Amino acid sequence: MASDTTPGTAPGAAFGQATGAGGHPAPGARSGRPDDDRPLLLVIFGATGDLARRKLYPGLHRLLAAGSLPGGLAVVGTGRHQPDGDYGDLVAHAVAEFGPDEPDERALAALREGAVFRTSSAEDGTGLAETVREARSRLGGDCRTLLYLSVPPGTMEDLLRMIGDTGLAEDASLVLEKPFGQDAASARSLNAVLHGVVPEERVFRIDHFLGKEAVQNVLVLRFANEWLSALWSREHVASVQIDVPEKIGIEGRASFMEATGTFRDMVSTHLSQILGFVALEPPAALDAASLRAAKLALYRELRPFDPADTVFGQYDGYRDEEGVAGDSRSETFVALRAFVDNDRWRDVPFLLRTGKAMGSGARTVTLTLKDCREGPFAGLGDEDGDGPPALVLQLSDPPSVRLEVRAKVPGRGLEVGRAALALRSEEAFGDARPLEAYERLLLDALNGDATLFTGAEEVERLWDVCAPVLDDPPEPQPYEPGSYGPKAALDLAGPDGWRVPES
Numbered sequence: 001m002a003s004d005t006t007p008g009t010a011p012g013a014a015f016g017q018a019t020g021a022g023g024h025p026a027p028g029a030r031s032g033r034p035d036d037d038r039p040l041l042l043v044i045f046g047a048t049g050d051l052a053r054r055k056l057y058p059g060l061h062r063l064l065a066a067g068s069l070p071g072g073l074a075v076v077g078t079g080r081h082q083p084d085g086d087y088g089d090l091v092a093h094a095v096a097e098f099g100p101d102e103p104d105e106r107a108l109a110a111l112r113e114g115a116v117f118r119t120s121s122a123e124d125g126t127g128l129a130e131t132v133r134e135a136r137s138r139l140g141g142d143c144r145t146l147l148y149l150s151v152p153p154g155t156m157e158d159l160l161r162m163i164g165d166t167g168l169a170e171d172a173s174l175v176l177e178k179p180f181g182q183d184a185a186s187a188r189s190l191n192a193v194l195h196g197v198v199p200e201e202r203v204f205r206i207d208h209f210l211g212k213e214a215v216q217n218v219l220v221l222r223f224a225n226e227w228l229s230a231l232w233s234r235e236h237v238a239s240v241q242i243d244v245p246e247k248i249g250i251e252g253r254a255s256f257m258e259a260t261g262t263f264r265d266m267v268s269t270h271l272s273q274i275l276g277f278v279a280l281e282p283p284a285a286l287d288a289a290s291l292r293a294a295k296l297a298l299y300r301e302l303r304p305f306d307p308a309d310t311v312f313g314q315y316d317g318y319r320d321e322e323g324v325a326g327d328s329r330s331e332t333f334v335a336l337r338a339f340v341d342n343d344r345w346r347d348v349p350f351l352l353r354t355g356k357a358m359g360s361g362a363r364t365v366t367l368t369l370k371d372c373r374e375g376p377f378a379g380l381g382d383e384d385g386d387g388p389p390a391l392v393l394q395l396s397d398p399p400s401v402r403l404e405v406r407a408k409v410p411g412r413g414l415e416v417g418r419a420a421l422a423l424r425s426e427e428a429f430g431d432a433r434p435l436e437a438y439e440r441l442l443l444d445a446l447n448g449d450a451t452l453f454t455g456a457e458e459v460e461r462l463w464d465v466c467a468p469v470l471d472d473p474p475e476p477q478p479y480e481p482g483s484y485g486p487k488a489a490l491d492l493a494g495p496d497g498w499r500v501p502e503s
Contacts, residue, residue, distance in 0.1 A: 039071040039139040040446060043132060043168070045159065046150035047077025047117065048090065050253070051177065055208070056148065057091050058099035059438035061111055065104035066433075068443055071143075074114040074135050078128050080121050087117035122158035129166040145172035146445060152259070153179050153186070157193045164197040173202040175445050178269045179260060180205055180454070183470055184463035191456045204445045205454040209270040210277075211437030211444075213425065214399030216452070218277045218365065219286075221393070221401065231369070231391075234348045238388065241351045241366040241493070242274050243500045244395070245358035249315070249481070250332070254323030261330045263312070263473070266354045267305075268466045273454065274395075275302070275350055278365060279340055288450035292458060299461045301342045307472045309337040311489040314476035315357040331476045332356040335489035336469075351493055357481040363395035366499040387496050398425040398434060 042060070044052055063069050075091070077083075083090050092112045095103050116135070120128035136143055147168060151159060156176070163169050174194070181187030194203060209215055222229055231237070244266065250257050256265075276295040283294035313333030319326055333355030340350065369389040392402040401423040409415040425434070435443070444452055477486035484490060484498065 037071040039143045040069055040073050041076065041132070041135050041139055041143050041145045042073065042148060043076045043078065043128075043145070043172075044148045044150065045078055045120075046177075047087070048079055048081075048083045049150055051150045052077075053090075053094035054098045055438040056150075056442075057094040057111070059436060059442050061095045061099050061103060061107050062436060062439045063443060064107035064110055069446075072114070072139070073110065074139055075111070075116070076128070076131055076135055077115065077117040078120045079117075080119060082119055083117060088112040088115045091115045120162075122155060122162050125162040125166045125168065129168055132168060144446065146175060147172050148175045148177075150177045152256070153182055153190075154259070157190055160190075160193050160197050169197045172198070173204060173445060173448070174198055175204045175206055175442075177206055179264050180269075180459045181463065182260075182264060184460060184467055187460050187463045191460065195456075200456060201448075201450070203456070204441075204450060205456075205459065206441055206445075207269050207273050207454055208437040208441060209395075210273055210452040210454075211435075211439075211441040212395060212399075213397065213434050214393060214395040215274060215277060217399055217401070217425075218274075218393060223282055228391075232367075233344045234346060236370055237348055237367050238370045239349045239351060239368045239494075239496065240275075240278060241353070241364070241368070241499055242271050242278070243351075243366070243498060244271060244274075244354040244363045245360050245484070245500060246354070246356050247358060247361045247482075249357045250318070250321060252322075254321050257332065258324060258328060258330050262332055262354060262356070263334045263466070263469060267334055267336070267352060268462050271352045271354060272299075272302075272462050272465070274365060275338070275352070276458075278367075279345055279350070281344070286451065288453070288455075291451055292455040296455070296457050296461060298340065298342075299458060299465065301340050302465050303339045303341055304465050304467060305336055305338060305469045307469050307474055309492070310469050310474055311335045311486055311492060312474045312476040313355060313479045313486045313489065315355075315481050316478050317481060318357075329473075329476055331473075333358075333476075333479060333485050333489070335485060335492050337492055349494075351498070353485065353489065353498065355479075355485055359482045359484050360500050362500050364500060365393040365395065367391040368496055368499075390499065392499060397436070400424045 044056060046052060060073065060075070064073060077087055077091075089112075092108060095108055095111070116131065118128045118131040132145075136145065147163065149156065149159065163174075174197070176194075181190045222232055273295075276298055280294040280298040283290040311334070312331035313335075314328070314330065315332050318324060318330075318332055319328050324330075335351070335353040335355075338350040338352060339345070339347070367390060368387075369391065371388045389406060390404045392404060394400045394402070403421040405419060405421065406416050407419040409417040441452060444450075477488060479486045484500070490498065
């Protein structure tokens with residue numbers, strides 16, 4: 001059986017230091033506060049966009065309310081067009097709509113008062129550079145500067161060149177939103193331009209799934225529990241499912257979906273990053289260099305995706321959405337079967353599925369375990385109709401873990417039924433305050449901690465893995481909104497089926 005240890009390292013050695021007894025931070029654990037109390041200047045490109053309103057402004061509000069920005073905060077928003085009305089009002093309305101039910105008034109006032117907007121474009125950033133210099137001067141010469149780029153991938157390179165030419169990147173770190181390019185060639189070109197502006201250690205490619213408590217918990221479950229770690233191989237695992245359905249449609253994002261599609265948007269990023277956490281070998285330590293090296297090694301063993309094992313779908317009515325072409329072939333759904341060619345996972349199918357307008361929003365990672373092959377209960381799974389045992393990780397907030405096993409049904413006879421052992425974070429750690437994904441990742445970027453961010457080599461390798469499907473994409477098959485995708489995708493999972501319920 002493949003071992004979950006490296007020479008001289010016990011399972012969990014790198015991860016067991018993260019917390020002490022009772023969930024309290026242990027010595028060496030990452031801090032929930034910045035390493036210094038210098039003020040922060042955050043420059044947001046795409047400041048009036050949907051992501052900024054839904055995620056960034058509420059995340060900044062939470063950080064201010066929690067005292068995680070002790071030196072204060074100023075926000076310079078920028079884009080091609082001035083927002084309707086006052087920018088501070090836009091920020092405050094976003095917090096009211098997408099933040100907590102009862103915002104912290106002092107934090108909201110500080111965020112609102114520190115927000116200014118200046119138009120800019122890839123062709124002209126001189127005015128923005130002047131505004132940023134003025135803001136730095138007001139905050140003090142030693143303020144930290146973070147440039148946040150939430151812009152379409154097609155505009156990223158020209159925008160980066162402008163940032164370099166105007167001096168905006170001087171002493172600044174850059175946060176980039178996905179997708180990082182559109183294919184392998186564009187990703188390599190983007191990284192070349194990016195590294196001409198700032199070094200890799202000042203680049204933070206954000207994938208907000210890695211900021212989720214549930215995704216980070218995958219690492220802790222694997223490496224801080226030796227008995228569970230021993231199950232984590234082809235000797236005991238029959239298949240792995242990574243299921244990220246969405247009940248919502250495209251919600252006015254037709255231009256993005258038409259240009260990018262679900263495969264580029266979700267599979268090359270979120271789902272592949274989760275696969276990396278699930279399947280990687282134990283990293284030497286819980287730091288950016290070690291975790292990135294472990295993921296990159298895994299991705300180099302990930303077999304390029306096969307178009308014959310990939311199903312694209314498009315929900316009925318998508319072409320009627322405003323901004324969608326009447327003959328659009330953009331996929332709103334993807335399911336595929338992947339394989340990792342190493343000793344631990346050889347021949348174990350990894351089933352990935354994601355889509356819009358589906359019948360559930362339950363995001364799960366499921367390790368389906370092999371049935372008993374010997375003894376009096378061998379073959380039981382073929383008869384009981386409940387399927388084999390499984391370890392189910394709910395990627396929810398708060399996260400939960402369920403180990404589905406067979407057990408004796410109470411009574412005189414020896415009747416076997418299905419039962420579940422469950423871990424619910426809100427019950428186990430009731431006093432702990434979880435960090436929302438963007439809140440955590442913004443804080444890590446401020447601390448210069450790239451552990452939960454994606455490295456350049458990972459991005460380029462994943463585009464290589466995706467290349468066969470991009471070169472020969474399947475024809476999207478129709479599916480009903482509220483369903484679970486085309487029938488071909490349901491069949492892809494085999495007799496055990498998908499674990500996300502279909503009712």
